[in-house]
Amino acid sequence: MINSQEALEQRFEQVRRVYFPQWRRGKDWSVRLGAAPGRPRISGYCDRETHTIWIRELHRDDEIADLVVIIHEITHALAGCYGHGVGFQRRLLRAADDAEAQDNAALATALRKEVAVCVHSRRRGMHLVSHVYGEIEDAAAECGDYDKLVRELAEENG
Numbered sequence: 001m002i003n004s005q006e007a008l009e010q011r012f013e014q015v016r017r018v019y020f021p022q023w024r025r026g027k028d029w030s031v032r033l034g035a036a037p038g039r040p041r042i043s044g045y046c047d048r049e050t051h052t053i054w055i056r057e058l059h060r061d062d063e064i065a066d067l068v069v070i071i072h073e074i075t076h077a078l079a080g081c082y083g084h085g086v087g088f089q090r091r092l093l094r095a096a097d098d099a100e101a102q103d104n105a106a107l108a109t110a111l112r113k114e115v116a117v118c119v120h121s122r123r124r125g126m127h128l129v130s131h132v133y134g135e136i137e138d139a140a141a142e143c144g145d146y147d148k149l150v151r152e153l154a155e156e157n158g
Contacts, residue, residue, distance in 0.1 A: 004033070004058070005033045007058060008031055008033045008058055009031060011058070011067070011070060012070055015067060015070045015071055015074060016074065018098070018102065019071060019074075019099070020074055020095075023077075023078055026074075026077075028051050029051045029052070029053060030051065030052050030053070031052070031053045031054075031055060031070075032052055032053070033055055033056075033057070033058065034055075034056065035054065036054035036056075039054070043055070043056050043057075043069050044056065044073040046074075048077065048080070051077075053073045054073075055069055055070060064107055064110050067110075068111060071092070071095050072092065075092050076088065079091050088118070089115050089118055089119065092114060092115050092118075093115055096108045096109075096111035096115070
């Protein structure tokens with residue numbers, strides 16, 4: 001494990017530059033090494049209120065795992081959502097395609113596996129309560145029409 005805020009910031013900048021070059025608001029975000037407040041067990045967390053991405057730890061021997069977590073959390077920031085719905089999955093797949101174009105097949109495969117986990121957990125109904133509430137908040141902010149919101153949530157969640 002690497003306990004270096006500086007190393008994390010370097011990886012974050014590399015990911016932002018290579019995989020999210022058009023993320024205009026990316027410079028408004030910061031990345032912090034350590035557990036997110038109130039979330040000691042999760043590997044990463046995107047706090048949209050403070051524009052902070054939390055990464056619990058970096059691994060000396062597994063850069064791919066670190067990149068997957070960073071890309072996953074930036075995707076939350078970019079997609080403007082807490083959940084792992086279709087929009088989130090599409091953006092993560094785009095990052096996988098970018099990794100493949102950069103000749104990083106290992107990262108592309110790992111990102112596609114991450115999407116598969118999202119798809120599988122949604123199909124099996126394994127939603128975290130915080131993600132469900134986050135999706136409701138996202139949908140309400142985008143929609144503004146209660147009936148339309150109910151229809152969209154029903155379509156996406158069955």
